[in-house]
Every structure is written in C-alpha cells, then in structure tokens.
Amino acid sequence: MSRKKRAIVPVLGLSLMLAATACGNNGGSNGDNAANAANAGNSNKGGETKAENVTLGMMWWGADERHEATKKALELYTQQHANVTFKPEYMAWDAYWQKLPTLAASKTIPDILQMDAAYIQEYVARGQLEDLSDIDLSGIVDPNVIENLKIGGKLYGIPLSQNAQGIAFNKPELEQYGIPLPQKNWTYDEYFQWARDARAKLPEGKYPIGDSTDWGGFNLYQTSMGKEPVMSDGGKKFYLDKDLFMTYYKTYEEFRKSKIVPPAEKGAAFLENDPQADPMASGVVMTRGATTGSVSALEQLMPGKVGVVNEPTGPAGGGWAQSTIFLSVSANSKHPEDAKNFLKWFITDKEAGKTLGLTRGIPINPEIYKELEPTLTDKDKLGKEIYDQSVEKALPFYSAAAGYSEWVDTYLKEMTAVAYGQGSIEKAYDKINKMGMDLAAKAASGS
Missing domain, CATH: 3.40.190.10 (Periplasmic binding protein-like II)
Structure with missing residues (x-):
C-alpha cells in the first residue's frame, strides 16, 4: 500500500484449473453400451455431460x-x-x-x-x-x-x-536542486535529516516528504526500533510506545512548521496516481510511498523520472517485504x-x-x-x-487485528486533527492508547 495507505502489508492473486469440463462421447464407433448405461444419469440424449x-x-x-x-x-x-x-x-x-x-x-x-x-x-x-x-x-x-x-x-x-513497501522519489527534480538521492538502508535519523537538508534547497511550494497520520507509518517506526508491533496475538496484545510516539510525531510537528511537509489542507487534496493530484506526479512532493504493484502506475505518470529506495530503517530493520x-x-x-x-x-x-x-x-x-x-x-x-x-532489512507485515477498525479510524482522525493544529500529540496518544488497551482486554477475555 502507499505511504498514505500502508496497508503494510502488505500487500497477491491466484487460480486453479476448472475441473468441470465436457466429457467425450460415451458411445464410440462400436456403441459401448455398458459405458453408456454407467453414465446415463449424467448424460444428455447425445451421451455428453455438460x-x-x-x-x-x-x-x-x-x-x-x-x-x-x-x-x-x-x-x-x-x-x-x-x-x-x-x-x-x-x-x-x-x-x-x-x-x-x-x-x-x-x-x-x-x-x-x-x-x-x-x-x-x-x-x-x-x-x-x-x-x-x-x-x-x-x-x-x-x-x-x-x-x-x-x-x-x-x-x-x-x-x-511478493510485495514490498518502499519510497519512490523524483530523480530529475532532486538532481536539479542539488539534493542527494535517497540511499538504500538509510536510517530514520538519516531520512529525517535528508528531509531537513532538502527543504533548504527546494523552492517555495515544493516539499521533500509527505506527512504521516495513519497508524501504519508509526508502526513501521516502532517495530524498526526493536519494539513489539502495535497489535499482536490476534489483537489480544496492544502496545503503543509513548516515548517513540512523542518523538515521531513531534518530528512531524516540527516539519509542518518548517514547511518540510505540505500543510494539512494541501495534503488532504492529494489523490495518488491522479495526473494532477498525485503528490509526486504533480511536482509538489519529492517522495511518496509505493509498493511493487503500485509504482508502475506512478512511472506511467512520470516516465523515466521515478527512483525507488527501501523504507527508513532502525536497529531492528525497517519496512516489509512479503505477500x-x-x-x-x-x-x-x-x-x-x-x-x-x-x-x-x-x-x-x-x-x-x-x-x-x-x-x-x-x-x-x-x-x-x-x-x-x-x-x-x-x-x-x-x-x-x-x-x-x-x-534485506524487511520486517514482517503487521496488519490491523480483527475488531480494530474503529481504532484505525480513530487514530487517523486524531492525528489528522493534530496536523490541522486542532489537538495536542499527548492528548491524541492518551485517547488512542486507551482505546487500544480496552480492545486488547476485550479480545483477551473473549467477550
């Protein structure tokens, strides 16, 4: 899934030869009556099963x-x-x-x-x-x-x-403004510093990276630091590391103030793979999330201009690569x-x-x-x-557990409000964490 829609997942197709095919004529030139009689229940008047x-x-x-x-x-x-x-x-x-x-x-x-x-x-x-x-x-x-x-x-x-999540980037524009291209296995510290340095070289109205408001983006960060995934054991376990949460979202708070990421209003208008509204194809953002399946659509919008790199990493690895x-x-x-x-x-x-x-x-x-x-x-x-x-550095893909749909929606709603300056990071954490803990307790009790 894209960085905006990390279905981290993620995130495959299949099929099997159909067994029901027409049988050959049971009669043959010598009129095999025994075979005809055995197949009478499944045959039409012409001796053929359809x-x-x-x-x-x-x-x-x-x-x-x-x-x-x-x-x-x-x-x-x-x-x-x-x-x-x-x-x-x-x-x-x-x-x-x-x-x-x-x-x-x-x-x-x-x-x-x-x-x-x-x-x-x-x-x-x-x-x-x-x-x-x-x-x-x-x-x-x-x-x-x-x-x-x-x-x-x-x-x-x-x-x-076999799918994988990575980051696509606009090669010619980065080169035009003298910005080093992203490198394989970059760390989160390097990724964030790259964004700061790129901002200093980009003109007004262009941004190095996009904002991060969904739970998947933070889950990648949390697991890359060697911590448990936000949800595990079928939703019976829930862990939202507060220190990492505050560090991650305070970084993006800084980035909004410094115009390293687009303002919330502009971000809300983006529509991936749309020629005019795609954040990267439109020339507004220099990078965006992409998967093995989705990057070809972006390349069609920007032929010859798309480069790719893996997700930022931490001590435990980073990103995912699987079905x-x-x-x-x-x-x-x-x-x-x-x-x-x-x-x-x-x-x-x-x-x-x-x-x-x-x-x-x-x-x-x-x-x-x-x-x-x-x-x-x-x-x-x-x-x-x-x-x-x-x-090389991929971690498992962690999906939302059953029963967490409302939590996923709440997470996005709360962090979007933070992006608009309508709420604090700490209050958002408290609400999201309490809801997740309650859901995990409910799942563990079997109720």
Whole structure:
C-alpha cells in the first residue's frame, strides 16, 4: 500500500484449473453400451455431460492498468472454460473498503474478492471468507509463505505476489536542486535529516516528504526500533510506545512548521496516481510511498523520472517485504468450488500471467515471473527493484487485528486533527492508547 495507505502489508492473486469440463462421447464407433448405461444419469440424449453454466462475481481495487489486465484475464478464462463467465466490479482503494463492509453486512459479497493483509483477519473473524486450505499450492507457493499466511491453521486468501513497501522519489527534480538521492538502508535519523537538508534547497511550494497520520507509518517506526508491533496475538496484545510516539510525531510537528511537509489542507487534496493530484506526479512532493504493484502506475505518470529506495530503517530493520494481497472466496458463494478452481488458475496459467504482468506486484509463482522477466518494461522493473531494495532489512507485515477498525479510524482522525493544529500529540496518544488497551482486554477475555 502507499505511504498514505500502508496497508503494510502488505500487500497477491491466484487460480486453479476448472475441473468441470465436457466429457467425450460415451458411445464410440462400436456403441459401448455398458459405458453408456454407467453414465446415463449424467448424460444428455447425445451421451455428453455438460458443465453447469456459472457466473462468478469478482471484485477488486487498483489502478486502471490493473483493471484492464484483470478484465482480459477473465476473458481468457472464459475462452478456456466456456461455461464460466464473470461479473466484474472494480474501483479505487478507498471506495473498495467503503463498499465492502456494506456488502458483508448484507451477505452479498461477490464470489471472488481481492483481499488485503490489513483487513483479512477482520473478515475471517466475522466468518465471511471460505476456507481455501484444500487448494493444492505445492510447487507454486513456498510452504513457509503459506504457513505464515494461515489464520487459525487455515488459509483464507491465495497470495498473488511478493510485495514490498518502499519510497519512490523524483530523480530529475532532486538532481536539479542539488539534493542527494535517497540511499538504500538509510536510517530514520538519516531520512529525517535528508528531509531537513532538502527543504533548504527546494523552492517555495515544493516539499521533500509527505506527512504521516495513519497508524501504519508509526508502526513501521516502532517495530524498526526493536519494539513489539502495535497489535499482536490476534489483537489480544496492544502496545503503543509513548516515548517513540512523542518523538515521531513531534518530528512531524516540527516539519509542518518548517514547511518540510505540505500543510494539512494541501495534503488532504492529494489523490495518488491522479495526473494532477498525485503528490509526486504533480511536482509538489519529492517522495511518496509505493509498493511493487503500485509504482508502475506512478512511472506511467512520470516516465523515466521515478527512483525507488527501501523504507527508513532502525536497529531492528525497517519496512516489509512479503505477500499482502490475496484473492479470497466469499463464505456465501453459491459456487465455491468453481471459484477455487479459478483462483489456482489465476496464479498458474502462463497466458494469464503474461496478461496480468506485475499489476499486483511480483508474481507469487516463480515460473510466471521467469516467463515475464525478458519482456519487462522499465516501469515493471521498478517493482522488482523495490522488492530487492527492501528484502534485506524487511520486517514482517503487521496488519490491523480483527475488531480494530474503529481504532484505525480513530487514530487517523486524531492525528489528522493534530496536523490541522486542532489537538495536542499527548492528548491524541492518551485517547488512542486507551482505546487500544480496552480492545486488547476485550479480545483477551473473549467477550
């Protein structure tokens, strides 16, 4: 996810060959009556078994490039499996997560849905996702990856890619103003000092870095310093280090006053991957968060201008690099086996792999990546570069635990208020910390 939307995660795709195919003619030239009789219950008058016609709803988020590639992949599947058609629905990140809870409440989630590591535990806890443990991924996905993704010993999402979070930067503008380019494995101290130094060289109206108001940004900082993640043990443990919290947000308070980050009003108007409103593509901010899957969209807006580096690090490491994006099956699907078959196909079919490219990050299936590698464009190679830059120091991806959605929203609301000068950092900490501790106690008690 982007720096603004760190679904830290994060944050993968899949499919399986459909088993229901038409059987051959049972009769043959010699009229094998025994075979005909054995298959009479499953055959039509012509002696041919026909697969049931199925329409699978599928829902995902992403940029236009992902939308177009996914629609082509669905068309390819229908060409190979004539009885299966799709009802696709796709949208931007924010709209997706605003709509999905409504669909979940009415039990109308489509058969197949894209899922993110930041939210999957929540939907599993509510019983809204199908168990996918019976999909055989041997030889496709590393067994350790599968084990790390299991929730309560079961698999609820098929990983689509190896993803990583990094930072994209505007190479020519930094060079134009004599600002050193970000370097691999920079520390948080170096990152913050780089921003101060860059501010001194940039003209008015341009900013070295963006603001940080969501919980994911701070969680990266806290874990990089060797502390526990904010949430762990399925939400039963909660830890918000006050000293680190105050240090981190007082730094950003300083940055707002010094115009190192954009004012809150300007930041609120940013819209990632929009030609005019993207913070970096618009030329306003010199850096922004990017993942292996999202950086290609930024490169399309700024061809040849995008450089990438890993997240800032601390003594324990920094950033993350792992599977964060999945395809899941709705627990209310009327066609769960057809949906599962499609999931395995999605990550194993070579033609589908060529069609999908790196629109969801580096393909989880190494055979698919080998097929793609010789044909990758510069924008596609940037995704691999983010992963390669990040993997050495990467920490695990920590998602929000089930039951913490309101806390995540409250965190963003409180820190946004601080950014607008409408609240103090300490009072925000007190409110956020108390709410988190209460949720952890509730989860631990099983109530």
